[in-house]
Amino acid sequence: MSMELVKPFCNLGTLADDRGGIFTWALPKETAGRTIKEFNLIQTNKGEMRGFHYHKEFVEWILVTSGQVVYFEYVPRLIQLQRVEARQSQYPFEILGPGDCICFPIGTGHTMKALTDLSMVAMIDKRWDDCEEPITPIEFEPLEMEHKILREIENGRIHLPSS
Numbered sequence: 001m002s003m004e005l006v007k008p009f010c011n012l013g014t015l016a017d018d019r020g021g022i023f024t025w026a027l028p029k030e031t032a033g034r035t036i037k038e039f040n041l042i043q044t045n046k047g048e049m050r051g052f053h054y055h056k057e058f059v060e061w062i063l064v065t066s067g068q069v070v071y072f073e074y075v076p077r078l079i080q081l082q083r084v085e086a087r088q089s090q091y092p093f094e095i096l097g098p099g100d101c102i103c104f105p106i107g108t109g110h111t112m113k114a115l116t117d118l119s120m121v122a123m124i125d126k127r128w129d130d131c132e133e134p135i136t137p138i139e140f141e142p143l144e145m146e147h148k149i150l151r152e153i154e155n156g157r158i159h160l161p162s163s
Contacts, residue, residue: 003110004103005102031061042122045114047113051110054107057132058106062122062123073092074091
């Protein structure tokens with residue numbers, strides 16, 4: 001899986017005086033040398049999907065500020081079928097809520113579905129307007145019930161190449 005959950009750390013002393021806490025997200029090692037150049041507030045209504053794309057020119061970090069969301073990483077159809085046959089979900093995914101942060105390296109196809117009304121901050125390491133092609137659409141196959149896919153494989157209606 002290319003997308004990576006970024007965990008915060010906390011100086012627990014910030015919790016000692018009852019004002020709350022200070023939580024810090026450090027960029028993952030692979031992206032630590034990159035500098036955030038732009039950030040955006042994204043609000044999405046419950047049940048809506050966004051994404052169906054990847055970025056050729058920048059890394060993207062998403063920090064959920066309120067609500068819950070499922071992020072899916074795009075994988076080609078053959079890999080989806082192999083994942084289902086191996087009793088895994090059709091796509092790699094992460095369920096995120098307030099305070100969760102996820103990183104999408106350059107070229108990582110992704111989409112999301114808002115489980116509730118949702119607010120997130122998207123941070124990118126190249127200004128959108130400085131990009132030749134800031135967003136590249138992908139053909140994201142619809143989400144399917146995995147037991148139906150598995151039944152099709154087991155009944156020989158879907159053939160996977162042998163390893």
